Amino acid sequence: MGAMSRKAMERVAPAGRLASRLAGRPSSRLLVLLAFFLLATLFVVREQGRCRQEQEGRIGIARSVVASLGLSDLALASEARYTRHPLASDPLVVGMDHPGAVDRFPSTLFWAPPR
Amino acid sequence: MALVELAGVGKSYNRGAANEVVALRRIDLQVAAGEMLCIQGPSGSGKSTLLAIIACILPPSCGRAVLAGHKIARLPEHFRTRYRRQYVGFVFQNFALIDHLSLLENITLPLLPLGLPPRRREELAEPLLHRFALDHRRSFPAGRLSGGELQRAAIARALINDPPLLVADEPTAHLDSRLTGTVLDLLAGLKREGKTLILSSHDPLVSGHPAIDRVVTVRDGMIVNIAAGGG
Amino acid sequence: MQPMHPIHSFGRIQNILDYALSGLRRKLLKNGTVFAVFALVVFLFASFQLTNRALGELAGRILAAAPDITVQQLQAGRQVGIASDSRQVLQAIFGVRRVDERIWGYYFEPTSGANYTVVGLAASAIPASTSKENSWPGPEAAAIAGGDGSSGRVLLSPGVRRHMGLGERQFFSLYRPDLSLVTFEAVADFPPESDLVTADTILMSLADARDLFAIPAGEVTDLLVTVGNPREIDTIAGKIRELLPGVRVVTRNQILKSYEVVFGWRSGLGNLLLLTALVTFTILAWDKATGLSAEDLREMAILKVLGWQTADLILLRLFESVLVAGGAFAGGYLLAWCHLLYADGLLFRPIFLGWSVLRPTFPLVPSLAGTDLLAVLAISVFPYLCATAVPAWRAAVVPADSVL
Numbered sequence A: 001m002g003a004m005s006r007k008a009m010e011r012v013a014p015a016g017r018l019a020s021r022l023a024g025r026p027s028s029r030l031l032v033l034l035a036f037f038l039l040a041t042l043f044v045v046r047e048q049g050r051c052r053q054e055q056e057g058r059i060g061i062a063r064s065v066v067a068s069l070g071l072s073d074l075a076l077a078s079e080a081r082y083t084r085h086p087l088a089s090d091p092l093v094v095g096m097d098h099p100g101a102v103d104r105f106p107s108t109l110f111w112a113p114p115r
Numbered sequence B: 001m002a003l004v005e006l007a008g009v010g011k012s013y014n015r016g017a018a019n020e021v022v023a024l025r026r027i028d029l030q031v032a033a034g035e036m037l038c039i040q041g042p043s044g045s046g047k048s049t050l051l052a053i054i055a056c057i058l059p060p061s062c063g064r065a066v067l068a069g070h071k072i073a074r075l076p077e078h079f080r081t082r083y084r085r086q087y088v089g090f091v092f093q094n095f096a097l098i099d100h101l102s103l104l105e106n107i108t109l110p111l112l113p114l115g116l117p118p119r120r121r122e123e124l125a126e127p128l129l130h131r132f133a134l135d136h137r138r139s140f141p142a143g144r145l146s147g148g149e150l151q152r153a154a155i156a157r158a159l160i161n162d163p164p165l166l167v168a169d170e171p172t173a174h175l176d177s178r179l180t181g182t183v184l185d186l187l188a189g190l191k192r193e194g195k196t197l198i199l200s201s202h203d204p205l206v207s208g209h210p211a212i213d214r215v216v217t218v219r220d221g222m223i224v225n226i227a228a229g230g231g
Numbered sequence C: 001m002q003p004m005h006p007i008h009s010f011g012r013i014q015n016i017l018d019y020a021l022s023g024l025r026r027k028l029l030k031n032g033t034v035f036a037v038f039a040l041v042v043f044l045f046a047s048f049q050l051t052n053r054a055l056g057e058l059a060g061r062i063l064a065a066a067p068d069i070t071v072q073q074l075q076a077g078r079q080v081g082i083a084s085d086s087r088q089v090l091q092a093i094f095g096v097r098r099v100d101e102r103i104w105g106y107y108f109e110p111t112s113g114a115n116y117t118v119v120g121l122a123a124s125a126i127p128a129s130t131s132k133e134n135s136w137p138g139p140e141a142a143a144i145a146g147g148d149g150s151s152g153r154v155l156l157s158p159g160v161r162r163h164m165g166l167g168e169r170q171f172f173s174l175y176r177p178d179l180s181l182v183t184f185e186a187v188a189d190f191p192p193e194s195d196l197v198t199a200d201t202i203l204m205s206l207a208d209a210r211d212l213f214a215i216p217a218g219e220v221t222d223l224l225v226t227v228g229n230p231r232e233i234d235t236i237a238g239k240i241r242e243l244l245p246g247v248r249v250v251t252r253n254q255i256l257k258s259y260e261v262v263f264g265w266r267s268g269l270g271n272l273l274l275l276t277a278l279v280t281f282t283i284l285a286w287d288k289a290t291g292l293s294a295e296d297l298r299e300m301a302i303l304k305v306l307g308w309q310t311a312d313l314i315l316l317r318l319f320e321s322v323l324v325a326g327g328a329f330a331g332g333y334l335l336a337w338c339h340l341l342y343a344d345g346l347l348f349r350p351i352f353l354g355w356s357v358l359r360p361t362f363p364l365v366p367s368l369a370g371t372d373l374l375a376v377l378a379i380s381v382f383p384y385l386c387a388t389a390v391p392a393w394r395a396a397v398v399p400a401d402s403v404l
């Protein structure tokens, strides 16, 4: 069935022979897929390079803010000492960083505090 | 020179185990090139085992076996496969086509590990399809072929490598007498082209066919009689 | 005698690959399921790792500018105000370039549950504006410093402004501890680029912060030490500990390390969660990989009688598993990469950032690391290949006569 139609195609258009031959074998199709994948990879790697460059500028600004103001911590989860300012609390707070640990400011590790 | 030479060949399955089966004992047989041989005997007499040894599928447990000048009795599997590829076409008792592949794909299976491209494989299969009147069935999945078509396909597959020796295990077991005649005529045609054929059968229609040169009778793993055939 | 067909080795590989591909396609549902689950597991693990790495790298690079040494007073194990006079002691240490006072505290807004971070710096500590590109501050920073230090002018983050509902208005009030009001004028915003460190920050002069928190004169919360030669940081930190017993001395390295630990700890927890996914996957893969049907075995035996070598059959099975595993790995990793690049690690960000009212916004950029790739390979592709190796071998060594 497949062989027949391929034959018919070749009779009609000898120029399309290579194309039909390429399309016919599963391994060739895999190769095409691989080529697409490589292209996609190339594209996202370039995208990453672009974003990196953009980030470079942001980091530059953030760094000069950090340097100017003497900041020492990330403003990630700002509702508890042990998440916003590990520096300003005990060295062991990382271990206290537990959903069951209730602090004065009710920040929790992963989810909102119970109401 | 003989194409096949067996001397003192024996075969036991599950050697040393409690369920040891002695399938062949002290077989001496020579088959000349161009000959058409029929091996007959009751069920379980060891016909398939003998054919498998000749076709380099099974190693004999003892004895000497030579195929086309190569000693094959104690070869590792890799080399047996190599000689099988080169010299033997094998037709299974139960056809052993792969149901989900098309007829054409089934016939060209032996060519895949040789690295032939699809076009070349088709070229090689084309005359066989034509000869065995399978042209119109080439894209059918093997699972949907009739018994006669399956048998012809199995023979076509055995011939795709153009081997000098064709070994067919009960090639007519599943066929009615009319189809049996057709298949035997096809095989006789191959003999005329110079191929050596070794068939097994318990059908007198086969052993009586005029193209058969010799009829070997096997019983309980031993050759009990060698007679001239109808040819 | 008959010449043997020469073997075209490339053609052979291509043919076997073709055969493997059509075999995979025939059992599309089964193989597709394994592929999809496999890719999902790779995606989850890779996303997680890439998020972890991106965040860690970002933190490391930004905090590389953190103060060399921070000095804080401890009392009964808790942090209390440190005497401004200690400045003189620190200043006298050889190798210290400058010492700045800072008041750093929280202002909790109970109605919304948000927690602002108030940073008060002495006028002298606020750097002059620069004109360098990608640099801060601009001229607005100087505005917060008044004559005697108290100006009532502040800088705040766009997030705080939004959260307070200030809009275009400039004036807002905060409560002192005695519930009297102080009014501030927001003269400018922090640049959005620094959100990761300033999302919740209000910057004011030292005097204003002292007023707001009612901190006694002569006390600040910490002293920031700038060291001339970065290699001397540890030595000088040691000296400070000797000179001012009872203080806590934190070096920049310790800060960076503490973030590594925070992210590491969180990533460990996340990995634990992902382990469940892995176990499920392993069971599935094992089931698929080791389940060698009688039909498969028959097919292998037929191929063998037809002249396929054991090596050909092994190659066939190898292609099958490598195609599934390799494809799923490549696809999953690519997807994870895009997840970070275009969605900023949406899925796992919360795990790393925790819950918060004031959220910093910042993009994450994935970075490729050999160790990450290896780790994902080791937990996905490698076990799969191992699981498939045994049945592949069993299929390949099937005795040829088993179909007779």
Ligand SMILES: Nc1ncnc2c1ncn2[C@@H]1O[C@H](COP(=O)(O)OP(=O)(O)OP(=O)(O)O)[C@@H](O)[C@H]1O
Pocket (backbone or CB within 6 Å): B013, B014, B021, B022, B023, B041, B042, B043, B044, B045, B046, B047, B048, B049, B050, B093
């Ligand atoms: N793999 C095996 N393991 C154990 N015994 C076997 C095996 N294959 C064949 N046998 C036994 O060896 C003997 C010969 O078997 P074989 O298949 O060669 O007989 P046969 O003449 O071809 O019979 P049939 O006409 O039924 O095909 C039988 O007794 C059979 O049971």
Ligand SMILES: [Mg+2]
Pocket (backbone or CB within 6 Å): B047, B048, B049, B093, B169
């Ligand atoms: Mg038999």
